[in-house]
Amino acid sequence: MTSFLITMGIYFFIDLILVLSANLQLGLMGMANLGFVLFLGIGAYAATIFSIGPEPANSLQQYFFGVALPFPLPIILAIICGMIGGLLVGLVSLYRMRGHYLAIITLAILTICSTLVEGYPRFLGGSNGLTGIVQPLSSLTSSYNGYQLIFLGLSGVLCLAVFIFCQRFIHSPLGRMAKAVRENETAVTTLGINPFRVRLLATVCGGGMAALSGALLAEYVTAWGIAPWSFTEIFPATAAMIIGGRGNNWGVALGTFMTYVVVGQGLPFLPGVSSNPELGYAIQWIIYGVALVAFLWFRPSGLLPEQKGRWKHAPEFVPATMSSASDLPAAPSVAEQVAEEGAHSHDQ
Amino acid sequence: MTSDAILEVEDVSCAFGGVQAVDHASLTIDRGSITGLIGPNGAGKSTMVNIISGHTKGQEGRVVFAGQETTGLAPYQVARRGLIRTFQLSSEFPNMTLLENMLVAPRQVGTKFWNAMFRKSVWNREEYALLEKARHLLVEFGLYKLADEYAGNLSGGQKRLLEIARALMADPTMLVLDEPMAGVSGVLIDRLVDHILELNRSGLTFLVIEHDLEVIDRLCENVYVMAQGSVLAYGPMYELRQNESVLEAYLD
Numbered sequence: 001m002t003s004f005l006i007t008m009g010i011y012f013f014i015d016l017i018l019v020l021s022a023n024l025q026l027g028l029m030g031m032a033n034l035g036f037v038l039f040l041g042i043g044a045y046a047a048t049i050f051s052i053g054p055e056p057a058n059s060l061q062q063y064f065f066g067v068a069l070p071f072p073l074p075i076i077l078a079i080i081c082g083m084i085g086g087l088l089v090g091l092v093s094l095y096r097m098r099g100h101y102l103a104i105i106t107l108a109i110l111t112i113c114s115t116l117v118e119g120y121p122r123f124l125g126g127s128n129g130l131t132g133i134v135q136p137l138s139s140l141t142s143s144y145n146g147y148q149l150i151f152l153g154l155s156g157v158l159c160l161a162v163f164i165f166c167q168r169f170i171h172s173p174l175g176r177m178a179k180a181v182r183e184n185e186t187a188v189t190t191l192g193i194n195p196f197r198v199r200l201l202a203t204v205c206g207g208g209m210a211a212l213s214g215a216l217l218a219e220y221v222t223a224w225g226i227a228p229w230s231f232t233e234i235f236p237a238t239a240a241m242i243i244g245g246r247g248n249n250w251g252v253a254l255g256t257f258m259t260y261v262v263v264g265q266g267l268p269f270l271p272g273v274s275s276n277p278e279l280g281y282a283i284q285w286i287i288y289g290v291a292l293v294a295f296l297w298f299r300p301s302g303l304l305p306e307q308k309g310r311w312k313h314a315p316e317f318v319p320a321t322m323s324s325a326s327d328l329p330a331a332p333s334v335a336e337q338v339a340e341e342g343a344h345s346h347d348q
Numbered sequence: 349m350t351s352d353a354i355l356e357v358e359d360v361s362c363a364f365g366g367v368q369a370v371d372h373a374s375l376t377i378d379r380g381s382i383t384g385l386i387g388p389n390g391a392g393k394s395t396m397v398n399i400i401s402g403h404t405k406g407q408e409g410r411v412v413f414a415g416q417e418t419t420g421l422a423p424y425q426v427a428r429r430g431l432i433r434t435f436q437l438s439s440e441f442p443n444m445t446l447l448e449n450m451l452v453a454p455r456q457v458g459t460k461f462w463n464a465m466f467r468k469s470v471w472n473r474e475e476y477a478l479l480e481k482a483r484h485l486l487v488e489f490g491l492y493k494l495a496d497e498y499a500g501n502l503s504g505g506q507k508r509l510l511e512i513a514r515a516l517m518a519d520p521t522m523l524v525l526d527e528p529m530a531g532v533s534g535v536l537i538d539r540l541v542d543h544i545l546e547l548n549r550s551g552l553t554f555l556v557i558e559h560d561l562e563v564i565d566r567l568c569e570n571v572y573v574m575a576q577g578s579v580l581a582y583g584p585m586y587e588l589r590q591n592e593s594v595l596e597a598y599l600d
């Protein structure tokens with residue numbers, strides 16, 4: 001049971017990193033960039049080839065390149081590959097594409113990449129995938145449970161770092177600018193903001209985060225291939241974000257817990273499901289679909305909606321003391337203003 | 349009367365397919381003035397503003413702002429030179445509070461990635477100074493009580509006020525207002541007119557597009573008249589009212 005809880009914790013951290021990546025692009029910026037699954041795969045393959053070592057002569061699995069770099073290099077290189085991928089996809093697609101078109105082109109790039117991998121087995125193992133990925137820090141302990149704890153700690157620390165990163169991003173003037181780009185791209189340009197730069201930045205950061213998630217996933221499972229690298233992964237991640245609350249990192253964490261842990265891991269406990277995994281799988285998809293539609297319909301801002309901007313001392317503000325400091329006309333007193341607002345309240 | 353021009357639009361043209369929206373039109377706006385731009389619907393006024401602000405690329409002609417050519421610059425580059433415009437349809441950020449709307453406008457060190465992530469102490473001081481300024485402006489525009497309300501919940505007139513207040517946060521040297529009174533009711537119109545006059549006294553140059561000729565009368569010394577993409581006439585309202593071709597264009 002403890003082992004099961006630890007496994008669930010590890011998956012929660014790995015999935016949360018992915019959903020935070022989606023949130024930075026879809027939630028905060030409203031970009032229909034579905035490429036986060038692409039970067040998940042890039043990170044997983046990168047972590048694999050940078051830890052697996054050269055291709056053995058008599059092995060069944062084939063790959064074009066492999067080195068055995070020590071921890072944490074495979075993870076760092078995976079993040080860098082994801083960021084470069086994000087940069088390239090961003091440069092290609094963001095310059096002109098928006099909305100549905102962006103969604104379609106990012107899906108198309110994902111499909112092209114997985115088809116390439118599948119079609120050239122010598123490149124990255126083809127449809128068989130790659131196994132025997134070296135686990136980070138595995139030399140520290142030989143016990144299964146001990147290593148589970150180490151991986152829990154590793155993924156937890158990295159997830160926390162990503163969470164803090166996202167908190168700082170969103171609750172800074174940069175995050176506010178990103179939100180404004182989502183709200184009205186044309187209006188933002190007339191305030192001296194270059195929307196392309198903000199979008200590209202979010203794509204690069206999101207690419208790195210998704211790649212980190214993929215790297216951890218591959219290293220935990222010790223195998224990776226095109227089967228888990230499917231566009232269907234978009235749905236649970238999007239559902240987690242929308243149920244939890246897009247644009248709110250705490251909401252995203254809650255949503256990830258609900259979709260991936262409660263629904264994804266809890267279903268097998270239902271009577272009848274444990275003996276029939278296909279049934280569990282079907283029920284899971286139905287729940288994701290229904291929850292997604294229900295939330296978009298009844299509560300589009302999610303369980304924990306995006307927060308309003310708040311500042312520390314939002315104090316008694318006395319305008320009269322300030323009017324001399326400015327070249328603007330003298331301000332009416334607050335009392336005047338209250339009276340006036342009353343007079344205007346009917347004007348719609 | 350000031351005579352140096354802050355904005356010169358020379359002979360610009362812009363066609364959308366077969367529609368010649370702006371047809372070899374030229375404007376000169378004096379520094380420190382409030383200039384009007386009027387004309388019937390479809391005359392090309394908004395297209396002219398779009399060419400000035402970089403939102404539409406004209407096919408011919410050039411635009412010079414504050415002594416430097418801005419033809420072909422991206423809208424955000426034009427804005428950074430101090431020319432801020434508003435839109436015919438109000439363009440608030442609906443799911444952000446009024447204060448957040450205001451704080452998007454100024455250039456901030458905290459919008460640089462590195463500062464945002466690792467140097468909160470650097471951007472926070474600037475943030476609070478700007479917050480103070482934003483609150484001050486909201487008081488002046490009678491919106492302070494709604495400071496933490498979502499901008500999408502404002503009335504049409506309040507959105508126009510917010511948009512102008514937000515533009516002021518960017519410290520512009522010239523404001524171009526595309527039909528600022530559209531959808532605004534009586535009391536707020538007076539208030540907007542007063543604000544524009546006050547701001548102009550403190551040195552801001554305005555180009556105002558407006559249907560309501562009474563508002564133009566109260567605001568503008570000189571007015572351009574456009575029809576079918578061309579500039580028909582320029583002068584004070586009382587002269588334009590006598591002008592045959594202007595009357596004709598309006599009667600069409």
Ligand SMILES: Nc1ncnc2c1ncn2[C@@H]1O[C@H](COP(=O)(O)OP(=O)(O)O)[C@@H](O)[C@H]1O
Pocket residue numbers: 364367368369387388389390391392393394395396
């Ligand atoms: N983006 C566009 N695409 C096609 N035609 C346009 C576009 N913008 C404006 N037009 C056309 O250009 C002409 C001038 O429009 P506009 O500048 O909006 O006029 P005004 O603001 O004076 O009412 C109109 O005939 C309009 O239909």
Ligand SMILES: [Mg+2]
Pocket residue numbers: 393394395436
């Ligand atoms: Mg117009």
